Amino acid sequence: MRLLDQWLNELPPSHRILDLGCGPGSLPIKLSGLNVTGVDVDSKTLANNPNPAACAESHNLPFANRSFDLVIAHHTLEHFRDIPGTIREIRRVLKPDGRMFVTVPAGSSFSDRLYRLLLCGGGHFQRFSFESLISQLEGTGLHLAARQDLFSSFLFLAKRNFVSAGPVPRRMRWLGTLPSWSFSFARLFLNLATRAVDGCFATRFSLYGWALAFAPENVSPQVEPGTWNVCMSCGAGFSEPPTERIAWLLYRCPYCSAANYRFPPHRD
Ligand SMILES: [Zn+2]
Structure with missing residues (x-):
């Protein structure tokens, strides 16, 4: 997403990024060299993460209030069991001028339905519609700044x-x-x-889901060309x-x- 690329290019070196549900590290090329901290409930995947990372649930983050400038949840929200708790924690650990980038599958897409059918749910606990997702994520106090359709x-x-x-x-x-x-x-x-x-x-x-960028400013969201x-x-x-x-x-x-x-x- 162009807006995320712009944010990352302009991010001062001291600013901190939280990679929420990081596994071995999200977006390794885009986030290389930046001040990234990961968190994941699966301790085994953290061994291969190049960044400092903690083992914790998304609804109980081991970080201080207002300690991050950008939260990235890259294909992870659908795997979290407690979305309201996760949103409360994102709101708590983000600075007042912090931002958030999220990618998720559309719960009604052919791709996600086939994935769940073949892999017995495949660890997807959440099934999002666009409207419900935006409504829930704006519970962080942020507003949708850009959206992009992702294809499978x-x-x-x-x-x-x-x-x-x-x-x-x-x-x-x-x-x-x-x-x-x-x-x-x-x-x-x-x-x-x-x-x-x-x-x-x-x-x-062929739709997979959406990439969504959230910022403190309440402006008309940009619609970027789909992948x-x-x-x-x-x-x-x-x-x-x-x-x-x-x-x-x-x-x-x-x-x-x-x-x-x-x-x-x-x-x-
Ligand atoms: Zn490739």
Whole structure:
């Protein structure tokens, strides 16, 4: 999101960022070199986090009042059990002029429904609609400053997600016996099919969710172009296809170098 990039570029080195539900570290390229503190309930994932990080629940943060300038919740709110408690804690630890950046799946999207069906919920405890999400997040005292639609590359369709002892329902375990190429084929098919249908009939089958930026000022929110092109290997999304082309219809992902089909600009 352009507004987040602008905020990060202008952030003084002393200003602190809270990576809420950090795992091994959110947005590692964008946040590299910044003053980031992570927090996650899963202590095992913190071992690979390059930043200082605490093990705690999102509704009981081990930080002082007004200690952060920016809170980032990158694909994590849907995993939290206590959203009102989390919002109270974000409000408490943010400085009065602090800001917040959130990405979440749309609870009604085809992508999220398929993910929950195949992975027995997949650890998603929350199912957000846009209006309810904005209403809840403005409980932090902040206002929506920018929004961007995020589209799916159906990255969860990977063999590794069906062969572990993870949350795969018994009726879906047979998927783990399929060859890896069948998952790649399914991902490619869904990427092409959902974008073709959405492009022709103005539907939203390829929608994943939203990126949302919140700031203290109550202004008319910016609407940024959606991430119509999403890497099928690493999940990085682009509102404009990356410029490095491999062939006429293929681009190379600047983050993981994977080849991806290049979708033409999307009309909302
Ligand atoms: Zn990639």
